[in-house]
Amino acid sequence: MLVIRVESPGLFTTVQDLGRPGFGPVGVSASGAADSVALRLGNRLVDNPEGAAALEMTLLGGALEFPEGARAAITGSDFGATLEGSAVPLWAAFDIRAGGTLLLGPTRSGARCYLCVHGAIAIEPFLGSASTHVLSGLGGFNGRPLRKGDVLPIGPATVITSRERSIPAELLARLTPRTILRVTDGPQSGWFSETSRNILYNSMYRVTEEANRMGLRLEGPAVPANSSSEMITEGVALGAIQMPASGQPIILFVEQQTTGGYPKIANVIAADMSSVGQLRPRDEVRFERVDFNTAMRLLVEQEELIRAAH
Amino acid sequence: MADLGPIRFQPASDQSLLVSFGDEITPAANDGVRRLLLLLESDRVPAVVNLHPAYCSLLVRFDGLRIEHEELETILRSYVARMEEVPMPEPCKVEIPVCYGGEFGPDLDELAAMHGMASDDAVALHASATYTACFLGFVPGFAYLGGLPDSLATPRLRTPRRSVPVGSVGIAGNQTGVYPYSTAGGWRLIGRTPVAMFRPAEGHMSLIAIGDQVRFRPITVREFAKLSDTCS
Numbered sequence: 001m002l003v004i005r006v007e008s009p010g011l012f013t014t015v016q017d018l019g020r021p022g023f024g025p026v027g028v029s030a031s032g033a034a035d036s037v038a039l040r041l042g043n044r045l046v047d048n049p050e051g052a053a054a055l056e057m058t059l060l061g062g063a064l065e066f067p068e069g070a071r072a073a074i075t076g077s078d079f080g081a082t083l084e085g086s087a088v089p090l091w092a093a094f095d096i097r098a099g100g101t102l103l104l105g106p107t108r109s110g111a112r113c114y115l116c117v118h119g120a121i122a123i124e125p126f127l128g129s130a131s132t133h134v135l136s137g138l139g140g141f142n143g144r145p146l147r148k149g150d151v152l153p154i155g156p157a158t159v160i161t162s163r164e165r166s167i168p169a170e171l172l173a174r175l176t177p178r179t180i181l182r183v184t185d186g187p188q189s190g191w192f193s194e195t196s197r198n199i200l201y202n203s204m205y206r207v208t209e210e211a212n213r214m215g216l217r218l219e220g221p222a223v224p225a226n227s228s229s230e231m232i233t234e235g236v237a238l239g240a241i242q243m244p245a246s247g248q249p250i251i252l253f254v255e256q257q258t259t260g261g262y263p264k265i266a267n268v269i270a271a272d273m274s275s276v277g278q279l280r281p282r283d284e285v286r287f288e289r290v291d292f293n294t295a296m297r298l299l300v301e302q303e304e305l306i307r308a309a310h
Numbered sequence: 311m312a313d314l315g316p317i318r319f320q321p322a323s324d325q326s327l328l329v330s331f332g333d334e335i336t337p338a339a340n341d342g343v344r345r346l347l348l349l350l351e352s353d354r355v356p357a358v359v360n361l362h363p364a365y366c367s368l369l370v371r372f373d374g375l376r377i378e379h380e381e382l383e384t385i386l387r388s389y390v391a392r393m394e395e396v397p398m399p400e401p402c403k404v405e406i407p408v409c410y411g412g413e414f415g416p417d418l419d420e421l422a423a424m425h426g427m428a429s430d431d432a433v434a435l436h437a438s439a440t441y442t443a444c445f446l447g448f449v450p451g452f453a454y455l456g457g458l459p460d461s462l463a464t465p466r467l468r469t470p471r472r473s474v475p476v477g478s479v480g481i482a483g484n485q486t487g488v489y490p491y492s493t494a495g496g497w498r499l500i501g502r503t504p505v506a507m508f509r510p511a512e513g514h515m516s517l518i519a520i521g522d523q524v525r526f527r528p529i530t531v532r533e534f535a536k537l538s539d540t541c542s
Contacts, residue, residue: 024362026515027446187322235362235369237323258362259447267323295324
């Protein structure tokens with residue numbers, strides 16, 4: 001069996017797939033890749049089902065040895081990957097010979113990259129998914145980020161349809177992570193005055209150090225709520241923009257709490273969630289309000305681009 | 311089933327619809343949430359990918375490539391029309407052993423003092439009531455328990471703790487509950503249980519299931535240690 005031996009894990013490397021939706025009634029959020037577009041395209045490059053389990057690296061990559069080799073692809077942000085001293089192209093499939101060690105460094109662009117291997121990371125799914133749920137310590141590889149010395153099995157090889165494979169540049173350009181996040185109204189948009197909403201839509205917000213798979217705290221001009229209504233805890237959607245009393249927005253992300261008691265002024269559209277997954281601390285974002293029809297159209301367009309990428 | 315009044319459908323995001331059974335936490339509204347949840351779990355709508363229940367609302371998340379708000383609302387309205395037929399399961403009775411006060415319940419004395427009672431009386435009162443699990447949310451296995459005696463209702467801490475120990479039993483407003491994981495939290499901590507709340511290998515995946523009737527049983531530090539050994 002092929003394996004990956006972790007020589008150094010990097011800052012925060014976990015096994016992720018497309019997550020485990022369906023367990024909201026017991027308080028379990030779906031989890032899954034922070035940049036699902038990068039995961040899906042990476043898997044496609046190595047002839048895996050697009051939701052296959054892969055490694056998600058955060059800000060700083062590690063060193064991974066492949067004692068028996070593997071066919072791999074790296075997608076998402078540029079972590080300066082090298083193999084045997086040569087740069088490895090992003091968004092393209094490549095072969096690692098037996099004994100090869102892949103080195104990844106600090107990111108040169110966004111927050112996360114994905115290492116997909118042909119055959120996928122072969123670990124026992126938990127509630128139908130290989131995704132690591134960090135808070136509960138469940139799923140993924142022993143429910144935790146990788147450590148030095150971990151050995152991850154790679155699943156059996158299937159059919160490789162082509163040796164040369166990459167994602168066309170013009171397609172990638174259209175899937176580039178955005179720093180202007182498009183949002184729709186949230187369930188409590190009406191609790192905020194037009195003046196307050198204008199602050200949100202006309203200001204720059206900076207991602208703080210408190211940014212992880214559960215959520216991203218932003219800082220910038222405060223957005224006051226003008227309603228004295230008492231918020232009753234309710235279910236929260238992926239990408240919800242919560243506004244606590246401080247008026248500093250929090251974007252709920254893939255490993256989010258399933259319910260919350262803060263008013264939600266807006267919600268990042270589904271098509272821009274992968275962009276959220278590439279935001280690093282100190283990055284600056286803006287918000288642009290769109291209507292639901294536009295959000296749906298953008299999701300369909302993005303899906304067509306992803307499907308065209310082969 | 312009591313009259314619920316108007317049920318509101320509201321998009322919460324481009325891929326979710328919030329179904330509200332009123333703007334107040336009432337048994338009737340929570341009953342509506344549980345009925346609709348049960349119906350959607352037993353008779354699935356294919357494009358619905360997740361359900362997030364709460365006190366008086368249910369967030370329905372869907373695949374935006376397969377369905378849109380209006381169409382889903384029409385389907386959900388037909389579910390709401392069938393809600394009264396839903397046979398509600400007999401609630402289970404769950405007893406949770408709790409070691410109150412001391413290092414396990416750092417806020418107990420202050421909370422009791424706020425209500426002008428002795429700490430022992432606050433414990434006795436908390437352990438005398440039967441609570442209803444209104445829903446599970448926040449993190450895996452966190453049951454929001456309603457039915458706290460009025461004289462124990464206490465606002466959250468002004469500044470939430472950055473880390474609440476696993477198993478902590480807390481009070482926030484008129485609700486009580488147990489933290490299944492160590493998370494940040496603003497509930498006032500009055501005790502701790504050694505038993506695991508989230509149990510993914512078991513039928514309901516959680517010690518407390520939605521609708522369950524829950525009681526707390528005071529235990530000593532010694533019993534806590536003994537139970538910790540058998541539970542780990």
